[in-house]
Amino acid sequence: MTAVVLPAVPRVLVxxxxxxxxxxxxxVLLSVRCDARLDxxxxxxxxxxxxxENPYDLVIVDxxxxxxxxxxxxxxxxxxxxxxxxxxxxxxxxxxSASVREALPLAPTAYLTKPLNMESLTQRLQDLLxxxxxxxxxxxxxxxxxxxxxxxLQRRRxxxxxxxxxxxxxxxxxxxxxxxxxxxxxxEEEIRTDPHITAVLIAAANSAALHVGxxxxxxxxxxxxxxxAQSMNLILGLALKHSARLSxxxxxxxxxxxxxxxxxxxxxxxxxxxxxxxxxxxCYCAGILHCLGDLALLRCLQEWKQAGGELDEREEVGxxxxxxxxxxxxxxxxxxxxxLELRELIAATYQLGGGVYSREALVMNxxxxxxxxxxxxxxxxxxxxxxxxxxKIGLPELMRLRKx
Numbered sequence: 424m425t426a427v428v429l430p431a432v433p434r435v436l437v438x439x440x441x442x443x444x445x446x447x448x449x450x451v452l453l454s455v456r457c458d459a460r461l462d463x464x465x466x467x468x469x470x471x472x473x474x475x476e477n478p479y480d481l482v483i484v485d486x487x488x489x490x491x492x493x494x495x496x497x498x499x500x501x502x503x504x505x506x507x508x509x510x511x512x513x514x515x516x517x518x519x520s521a522s523v524r525e526a527l528p529l530a531p532t533a534y535l536t537k538p539l540n541m542e543s544l545t546q547r548l549q550d551l552l553x554x555x556x557x558x559x560x561x562x563x564x565x566x567x568x569x570x571x572x573x574x575x576l577q578r579r580r581x582x583x584x585x586x587x588x589x590x591x592x593x594x595x596x597x598x599x600x601x602x603x604x605x606x607x608x609x610x611e612e613e614i615r616t617d618p619h620i621t622a623v624l625i626a627a628a629n630s631a632a633l634h635v636g637x638x639x640x641x642x643x644x645x646x647x648x649x650x651x652a653q654s655m656n657l658i659l660g661l662a663l664k665h666s667a668r669l670s671x672x673x674x675x676x677x678x679x680x681x682x683x684x685x686x687x688x689x690x691x692x693x694x695x696x697x698x699x700x701x702x703x704x705x706c707y708c709a710g711i712l713h714c715l716g717d718l719a720l721l722r723c724l725q726e727w728k729q730a731g732g733e734l735d736e737r738e739e740v741g742x743x744x745x746x747x748x749x750x751x752x753x754x755x756x757x758x759x760x761x762x763l764e765l766r767e768l769i770a771a772t773y774q775l776g777g778g779v780y781s782r783e784a785l786v787m788n789x790x791x792x793x794x795x796x797x798x799x800x801x802x803x804x805x806x807x808x809x810x811x812x813x814x815k816i817g818l819p820e821l822m823r824l825r826k827x
Contacts, residue, residue: 433480433552434460438470438496439514440485443627444537447660448483451541454663455548457561467491471499479509481551485537486515486522497529510551514539538652541659566730572739575732576747579723580754586619586718587669587725589682592662596655605651615642618685618715620658621708624649626759627657638762641704666725673736674721677744681714681721684794688713688772691790694824699814701783709768709787710794712761716752717744723751749773775810785814793824 433456439445445463452459462473467488474482474496482500486493493513500509510532515522518536526534533547553559566575595613599606614620621642628645629638639645646654661667669675689710696706720743728734756766770776771784772791780788789810796802802825805811806818 432458432460434462434477435481435483435552436462436464436470436473436477436479438464438467438482438484438488438493440465440488441627441630443623443630443657444485444539447539447656448544450660450663451544452483452548455545456552456559458559459552465489467493467496470496474500481510481512481548483512483514486513486517486526494526494529497526497531501529512547538650538656540652541656563729566727566732570732572727572732572734572743573746575727576720576723576743579726580747580751581758583719583723583751583755584664584666585622585722585755586715587678587722588617588619588661588667589678590614590617590620592620592658596658605655607646607651607654610654611643611646614658615707616682616686616689616711618682618711618718620661621645621711622715622755622759622761623657623661624654625708625765626761627653629760629762638764640762640765641708643704666722666729669721669725671725671728674725674740677740678718678721681717685711685714687794688787688790691793691824692787695786695790695814695816696783698820699782699786701786705765706768706783706786706790709765709772710790712756712765713769713772713787713791714752715755716750717748719751719755720744720748780813782814785810789814789816793821796825 435452437445437448437452439448442465445465449461449463452461462477462479464470464473465488467490470482470484470488471491482496484493484496488496491499493515497511497513500511508530512533512535513526513531514535514537515526516537523534532551535544535547590613592614595610596605598613599610624642624645625639628648639648649657669678689707692706692710693703695701696703721740724734724740724743734740752769756769767781768783768787771780771787775784775788789805792805792808792810793802796805802821803818806816806821811817811821
């Protein structure tokens with residue numbers, strides 16, 4: 424029997440239509456082989472083009488790709504009669520026996536049903552990409568010569584991964600598991616205060632692959648549209664990413680302050696929405712998400728330091744937040760295609776634009792102002808503000824809110 428010789432640096436093609444599932448597979452792959460060369464695409468025609476142009480060591484394909492489906496991509500690969508056969512993992516939402524039998528003559532290395540089982544996928548990748556007992560270590564990429572912090576942050580704005588995790592992902596999932604599987608109600612309780620998880624799940628639930636009916640605008644709606652398995656996969660996948668948590672004490676302290684501001688804004692927004700008979704959960708989510716850009720910027724600052732950049736913790740961090748924080752938040756909300764209505768509520772936490780305001784936007788503006796007040800500041804001026812007048816909320820109501 425001939426031993427399989429694994430490549431020094433494997434090249435892998437991932438063809439998956441849904442961007443969030445594609446990113447999840449990417450993170451699992453990199454957790455197994457951080458040095459892997461990855462090509463990612465979203466349709467079958469592009470997959471065939473890449474296969475014709477590049478020698479791959481592993482191919483992972485979604486069975487329901489647009490254009491040319493995954494089964495036909497596999498058929499095309501097998502017609503080339505490569506020896507030994509190219510390892511090919513076919514993923515499919517079809518788990519019926521007829522679909523499996525249709526794929527078997529084409530000898531896929533594995534037929535995995537979706538939502539994916541991350542443990543099973545990880546084990547498959549380890550078997551295919553690692554020799555027994557082998558571990559791969561990768562050094563952090565270094566900064567380009569002459570790179571300055573402002574240029575680095577400007578370039579990273581459109582590529583930022585998002586905020587650091589504030590919740591303990593593994594603990595949250597474990598606390599939500601019971602004998603019947605994952606309890607979505609309990610999971611929501613465990614993760615609802617985490618801005619990054621909230622944003623990613625809402626964005627994933629609104630992706631083209633899952634978009635049916637009205638846009639998802641709350642964490643609860645997102646969890647129920649995604650379902651238990653996909654929700655758990657996405658959450659656990661976030662923890663695999665580089666700089667998922669802030670290890671730098673100074674930056675972590677900054678993040679705690681922005682997180683605290685988010686929590687206070689969200690709680691004030693939910694209480695005000697309840698008093699005024701508005702959508703409490705949508706207002707709560709908008710409050711949780713409104714500092715997403717500042718938190719994402721802090722994550723990029725940690726990556727800057729890890730790549731060898733110097734950082735004046737007092738002056739440069741403050742300047743970077745002032746210059747780029749809002750832009751990072753706007754870029755993330757746009758790139759992740761968060762619903763416009765939710766983005767408008769987030770924008771209202773900073774300022775009210777011209778024109779007619781919804782009552783929910785006024786609630787968000789008031790909640791953010793309440794959250795930013797220090798304990799030594801009075802709220803008399805806030806009670807006289809235009810927002811308070813439009814909401815018809817006076818000093819007594821605001822005083823009761825502050826005491827809660």
